[in-house]
Amino acid sequence: MLEDDLKELKLVSIGQQLDMWLQAAARHQWSYDVFLEKLCQEELGTRREKRCELSIRSAKFPYAKTLDTFDFSYQPSINADQIKELSKCRWVGNGENLVLLGPPGVGKTHLAIALGVEAIKQGYRTAFTSTQGLLASLAKANSENRLEEKLRALCTPKLLIIDEIGYLPLDRHGAHLFFQLIARRYEKGALILTSNQAYSNWGEVFGDTVLATAILDRLLHHATSINIKGDSYRLKEKLKSGILNRAEMK
Numbered sequence: 001m002l003e004d005d006l007k008e009l010k011l012v013s014i015g016q017q018l019d020m021w022l023q024a025a026a027r028h029q030w031s032y033d034v035f036l037e038k039l040c041q042e043e044l045g046t047r048r049e050k051r052c053e054l055s056i057r058s059a060k061f062p063y064a065k066t067l068d069t070f071d072f073s074y075q076p077s078i079n080a081d082q083i084k085e086l087s088k089c090r091w092v093g094n095g096e097n098l099v100l101l102g103p104p105g106v107g108k109t110h111l112a113i114a115l116g117v118e119a120i121k122q123g124y125r126t127a128f129t130s131t132q133g134l135l136a137s138l139a140k141a142n143s144e145n146r147l148e149e150k151l152r153a154l155c156t157p158k159l160l161i162i163d164e165i166g167y168l169p170l171d172r173h174g175a176h177l178f179f180q181l182i183a184r185r186y187e188k189g190a191l192i193l194t195s196n197q198a199y200s201n202w203g204e205v206f207g208d209t210v211l212a213t214a215i216l217d218r219l220l221h222h223a224t225s226i227n228i229k230g231d232s233y234r235l236k237e238k239l240k241s242g243i244l245n246r247a248e249m250k
Contacts, residue, residue, distance in 0.1 A: 013046035055120045064111040077229040087118045097223035098193040105232025108194035119159045127157040131165045138177040159190045166197030166205045169197040186218045
């Protein structure tokens with residue numbers, strides 16, 4: 001039977017909706033080539049969607065976020081047009097970087113994840129990690145004499161998102177491991193970094209001003225920096241309900 005043949009050919013979407021397509025073809029009197037084109041478009045669209053879903057899971061985002069759910073009106077310091085332009089991901093293809101700076105809760109991680117999802121939709125392999133998780137994996141690989149292997153793996157994604165730089169200070173060994181990764185990806189792969197620390201404080205974050213300068217030199221050579229200034233989204237509902245007022249936040 002035709003349904004069995006489609007299943008064997010792994011044309012799953014077409015097989016599941018074959019009756020609907022046959023009825024539509026008869027109703028609209030499609031020519032054979034138009035009918036075949038529509039079937040192919042349906043199958044390819046389903047496969048792209050499944051690949052995208054798989055890639056999003058493989059990226060290991062901590063939660064799902066999209067640009068559609070970001071409240072730009074609550075953070076007027078963010079240029080929505082600039083984010084829209086960044087969502088086209090030309091910078092990812094060029095191996096450039098994006099750094100999102102600002103205090104906790106202003107939407108840095110939301111934007112990082114949402115832009116990562118956009119990169120995946122456009123075919124770029126993407127991975128997400130927290131700074132602490134990254135350093136722990138690098139330290140473990142180093143202790144097991146697998147650092148080179150781990151660095152190669154971290155250079156495989158076209159876009160690597162590193163979240164929460166500066167929330168905890170790095171020890172000297174961790175800072176040097178971080179530098180090795182930045183140096184490896186320099187002008188080869190794109191990065192999104194989020195941090196609650198201004199660049200002037202990165203010497204303290206990395207425990208070494210010279211090392212911090214070397215990291216920033218490579219990171220910012222081809223980069224866009226966005227400094228978010230505003231209230232925490234986590235306090236948004238409390239402000240709306242009157243449980244907390246802005247005077248208490250200062």
